[in-house]
Amino acid sequence: MYGSLKEECGVFGAQQFNGSSVFPYIYWGLRAQNHRGHQSHGMITYDGDFHTYKALDLVPKIKKADFQNWLRKLPGFAAIGNIRYTTSGGTDEQSLINGTQPFLVETEKAKLAVSFNGNLVNHFKLRNQFEESAPQFCYECDVELIGRKLVMELAKKGDLASSVKSCMNEIEGAFSVIGLTRNGELFGFKDPYGIKPLCCGNSPDDTIRAVSSETVGLNISGFEYDFELEPGEFISATKDGFVREQLVPCKRRALCAFEFAYFARPDSRLGNKFVYEVREEFGRNLAKEYGEFIKDADVIISLPETGDDVALGLHEATGLRWERAVRRHRYVTERAFILLPEERYATIDRKLNILGSKISGKKVAVTEDSIVRGDTTTVVIEKLRRMGAKKVYMFITFPRIIGPCFYGIDMATYGELIGSRHRPEEIAEIIGADAVNYQSIGAFVKSTGLRKDELCLGCITGKYPTPLAQKMADEMREKFENGYKETGRIYEVSSII
Ligand code: SF4
Structure with a gap:
């Protein structure tokens, strides 16, 4: 992302x-x-x-x-x-x-x-x-x-x-x-x-x-x-x-699972592994879980930097070429300000350079860490299509996010999460992809080298490690499903405090 x-x-x-x-x-x-x-x-x-x-x-x-x-x-x-x-x-x-x-x-x-x-x-x-x-x-x-x-x-x-x-x-x-x-x-x-x-x-x-x-x-x-x-x-x-x-x-141990997919630097150690090693394993898992899409694809591209190690794993497992066609502008770190409607691609262009000639006419397998709100991914896919991509298969390492986080990650309501409201096929349609292939929770956990009960998987399972968070999640989920409009972060609007 x-x-x-x-x-x-x-x-x-x-x-x-x-x-x-x-x-x-x-x-x-x-x-x-x-x-x-x-x-x-x-x-x-x-x-x-x-x-x-x-x-x-x-x-x-x-x-x-x-x-x-x-x-x-x-x-x-x-x-x-x-x-x-x-x-x-x-x-x-x-x-x-x-x-x-x-x-x-x-x-x-x-x-x-x-x-x-x-x-x-x-x-x-x-x-x-x-x-x-x-x-x-x-x-x-x-x-x-x-x-x-x-x-x-x-x-x-x-x-x-x-x-x-x-x-x-x-x-x-x-x-x-x-x-x-x-x-x-x-x-x-x-x-x-x-x-x-x-x-x-x-x-x-x-x-x-x-x-x-x-x-x-x-x-x-x-x-x-x-x-x-x-x-x-x-x-x-x-x-x-x-x-x-x-x-x-x-x-109960509950290390944030998202650290492995997105937050931690690839050269940091978490558990007994370097984070990049875990991400490479994610790529190999995705190859096993979604072989039919890889068979159909012409090339792998990765969204830097979290997608890069995943793409290497996917490439190693399948032999499919990993084209380094998406490069990060190294010194642009700030958010892009979109001033005009025609600057729809500003969020991408100011941070990433996508080489259209390497994508045009091809069916691309794109490695990405996660889909949270879906808005940025939508714009990336739209851009790939304009550059001539024939098909876009998304390979997502973090399983579908279905609930908010109470522990310090910036996703605090059900409403903002595309995965809390839609199944993968619907998400693919909304964001304009030909398929959205999420890594399974089992494969994800296995790659970390930790057991399921040593990780927090709250946002992807709905089962939170701490009791108050679980109560709030249950309360808000029910309200959300009954049409309640969230007006703030879940732990700010919940009646349970
Ligand atoms: S809910 Fe998700 S993002 Fe938050 S700590 Fe748990 S695994 Fe990490």
Whole structure:
């Protein structure tokens, strides 16, 4: 989908035990993960005091001559950072800045900096709690709720691990959190379902500990991968390594399955595999499941970049030529603004170059990660046809999306999902394809190397791992089927909170 769907966030944190500045590692750790959120980014460093920086858009390039200024602006031996795409809070410029993480949360007795990836299912309950106890409280982002809950507990208990435990027991949703204590000690924790990835690593000389959403955040600075946090686990960085504590039992593993198809970078590790290896396997599965369409096709093309590894697998399994006829404009990352009706293809043309002469007169098998709303895919297919494609067979790696996500992915209503209302044959007709071939759930799961009960498959099965999300989904599904018009994100309009 080349960027039409958004993850909520990515995080990176590090602590140096040799006294030097940690800023370069945070900076590169965030840049390596900018695909996880590009509406805004921020960092908090610690050198005895906290220093905060927040800005909109991608993590910027830093000129060599400016580097010393950045080091002066963000000094310290410990830091946390965040890249964000909002799925909660306002989306005007000021709200985006206000909601940019990390957050510094302070009471008379406690102070913490926090940054997270995820989404809270019961955020209204928590929000009401704070709005009643502190009328000046102004909600901008879910991490604020986690931060406030933590400092409140910390003020009562005086111990960070027990405070985190209370959060884990009271908060429902996806939350992979990193933070700094008032003394600049780095810590992290993951919700008891482990919905979002979070891993730890060390510098080769063992003087820096780092925590990252994806393993690429570690790779970019040459750090060695140490471990993936367990669901319900709390970690703190020390000079001698990470201290690990299982605070609450893992209720049921539920790593977001969509990470494999779309969100994670292909060179990140998830489970025991690199993501690109899993995607190649998806291609081989699609060849087995839809052999008759491959036999009829003249050529495979892929929509970059998530479709590329899939196309390789499909090509290897069938011998059908993979024509690299769709190329990404490498330096165009922003959304295309469509100003005029005749600019119908702007969303594609400004990001992708499709070579018509390689498609004209051919029956094409197109590899793509998913179909969410169907609008972008419709325009791509229309363009392929105008370029002379005789037939367009879509090969989709993520099974049909039939329900919303409560855990931080930008699809929050039934109404917006083409797959919640239509079967594959109907979808093919609506988007103008000759066939839409979704990978089966069984094949998808097998390729990840994980078991079905270790993944969240909520949006493709309707079975959500957390209880409140399931209740809301059931309630909204019923209302939707009875003609209810959704007026906001499901967890904002549901009567169950
Ligand atoms: S509902 Fe879908 S997108 Fe959301 S966490 Fe689960 S698998 Fe991922």
